[in-house]
Amino acid sequence: MTHASNPFDALMDITARPQTVFVRGEGAYLWDDSGKRYLDFMQGWAVNCLGHSPAVVADALAAQAKLLLTPSPAFYNGPSLKLAKALVENSCFDQVFFANSGAEANEGAIKLARKYGTLHKNGAFEIITFEGGFHGRTLATMSASGKKAFEPLFEPKVSGFRKAQLNDIDSVKRLISGNTVAVMLEPVQGEAGVWPATDQFLKELRALTQERGLLLIVDEIQTGMGRTGTLFHYEHAGIEPDIMTLGKGIGGGVPLAALLATEAASCFEHGDQGGTFNGNPLMCAAGLAVLERVAAPDFLKSAVDAGLFLASELQRLSARHGLGEVRGRGLLLALDLKHPIGVSIVAQALENGVLLNSPQPDALRFMPALNVTREEIAAMIESLDATLTKMGAARRVA
Numbered sequence: 332m333t334h335a336s337n338p339f340d341a342l343m344d345i346t347a348r349p350q351t352v353f354v355r356g357e358g359a360y361l362w363d364d365s366g367k368r369y370l371d372f373m374q375g376w377a378v379n380c381l382g383h384s385p386a387v388v389a390d391a392l393a394a395q396a397k398l399l400l401t402p403s404p405a406f407y408n409g410p411s412l413k414l415a416k417a418l419v420e421n422s423c424f425d426q427v428f429f430a431n432s433g434a435e436a437n438e439g440a441i442k443l444a445r446k447y448g449t450l451h452k453n454g455a456f457e458i459i460t461f462e463g464g465f466h467g468r469t470l471a472t473m474s475a476s477g478k479k480a481f482e483p484l485f486e487p488k489v490s491g492f493r494k495a496q497l498n499d500i501d502s503v504k505r506l507i508s509g510n511t512v513a514v515m516l517e518p519v520q521g522e523a524g525v526w527p528a529t530d531q532f533l534k535e536l537r538a539l540t541q542e543r544g545l546l547l548i549v550d551e552i553q554t555g556m557g558r559t560g561t562l563f564h565y566e567h568a569g570i571e572p573d574i575m576t577l578g579k580g581i582g583g584g585v586p587l588a589a590l591l592a593t594e595a596a597s598c599f600e601h602g603d604q605g606g607t608f609n610g611n612p613l614m615c616a617a618g619l620a621v622l623e624r625v626a627a628p629d630f631l632k633s634a635v636d637a638g639l640f641l642a643s644e645l646q647r648l649s650a651r652h653g654l655g656e657v658r659g660r661g662l663l664l665a666l667d668l669k670h671p672i673g674v675s676i677v678a679q680a681l682e683n684g685v686l687l688n689s690p691q692p693d694a695l696r697f698m699p700a701l702n703v704t705r706e707e708i709a710a711m712i713e714s715l716d717a718t719l720t721k722m723g724a725a726r727r728v729a
Contacts, residue, residue, distance in 0.1 A: 356383025433578025434467025525665030556580035
């Protein structure tokens with residue numbers, strides 16, 4: 332099947348995609364090959380934290396591309412050293428390993444935890460994860476995930492992952508054994524429909540893992556880099572994990588991820604971890620530009636304000652149409668639709684020039700750029716209001 336000059340059949344068919352081909356992006360907007368403009372409240376699943384093609388990232392890439400693309404990971408390069416140092420200075424961690432994707436960073440975290448278990452816990456290898464969690468699509472990260480759709484796929488799974496219930500500390504305690512080395516979770520379960528771990532639960536989890544001598548791993552692939560109002564989500568709970576993974580927003584649109592660990596947890600030996608493109612100067616130059624922008628206090632304050640405004644507007648819309656709760660934090664929010672109408676809403680919104688996401692049939696997820704404006708939020712709300720009204724998706728109550 333082709334559309335104009337686009338050979339769709341040359342790409343592996345791994346997901347349902349509309350026959351829309353995007354050719355340009357700027358800030359909150361995308362344009363397709365027919366010239367139609369779309370207001371984007373997905374931003375590559377929270378990837379484009381500064382919007383599409385931000386000047387700071389484009390300039391950093393252009394400048395670095397003229398100097399050095401990659402010298403091989405066998406050698407140091409300036410941008411990776413600078414970005415690692417900046418991440419350490421802005422977090423509770425001591426060392427950084429750069430990767431190309433969130434799944435790769437999470438795979439590295441799993442390996443690091445197992446190495447720690449080999450060295451310090453008599454070979455303990457099991458990692459407690461959570462029902463509803465999503466950590467990637469490698470064999471190990473799919474096994475670590477608590478996504479029901481993954482359960483029958485690619486058997487046999489990688490063993491060693493026991494599933495607890497989010498916000499239920501007793502469910503974690505019941506799973507701890509002599510084989511347990513770590514607990515791993517997303518602070519907000521995005522793919523499950525934006526279900527946050529409470530700050531109290533994160534505090535209890537940190538206390539429990541310290542008491543039992545276990546590592547605490549936070550998967551901040553989606554929540555990191557200012558998405559929930561602080562640079563990293565763990566800061567909300569006032570805790571210090573042992574390991575953290577970053578992806579999506581750290582590159583501002585380029586393939587970059589990171590595995591961070593405390594000195595005590597950093598136990599890889601030479602040959603344990605690596606990757607041909609990992610830590611290459613081109614991607615790290617972009618990451619440094621993103622971090623410098625996002626870490627600025629005024630930037631985070633404006634992102635918090637935007638999140639509060641988006642939440643209040645979604646709550647108003649929910650009341651108007653008789654929908655459910657608004658959940659999440661910062662600029663990672665979900666609207667409970669109460670009915671399995673998410674796919675239809677997303678399709679109608681696309682037709683109307685707005686990009687939305689439905690991670691579960693009864694929920695919409697909102698992941699705009701962190702510098703989204705009130706005007707752009709208002710435009711999305713107005714369009715969604717019209718979509719809900721047109722579809723008769725919910726009873727108008729006000």
